[in-house]
Amino acid sequence: MEILNIDGPKQTLRNVRVGEGVKIFDFVNAYGCEIGDGSKIGTFVEIQRGAFIGKNCKISSHTFICEGVHIGDGVFVGHNVSFINDKYPRAANADGSIQTDSDWEMIETKVGNNVSIGTSSTILCGIEIGDFAVIGAGSVVTKNVPSNAVVAGNPAKILKYLE
Secondary structure (H helix, E strand, O other), X not given: OEEEEEEOOOEEEEEEEEOOOOEEOOXXXXXXXXEOOOOEEOOOOEEOOOOEEOOOOEEOOXXXXXXXXXXXXXXXXXXXXXXXXXXXXXXXXXXXXXXXXXXXXXXXXXXXXXXXXXXXXXXXXXXXXXXOOEEOXXXXXXXXXXXXXEEEEOOEEEEEEOO
């Protein structure tokens, strides 16, 4: 793996560990994360520090992958997917002071291997999505998704299992 540091008009990559054959398109903001071999990162994607993307993944445009998200190998993430890492987000504390890293708890999210996450889905924190699961477009995933399950809706519910 090599570490990329690019700060330019078309993308910003700071301390990004990148595997072989990775393709990163224009207008990507990534820092302190890791992207596995053969993965493709679409335009207007943000990947925050501590996030991990496995091998041979496709991350579509306008997706937000925050700190604490671990994505397995062979995962498809559709356009405009958002991951959440804070159950009770606030800008300020009760005394009015702006929150810092020490004022909130980052909660991890784990996405298994060969998962497909549909366009405009929201994945709440603390969720585990099992291998080969499918998340329907526009879904809001509020609890764990078993392996091979197909889920959709708000909140996402199991529709069926793949064989």
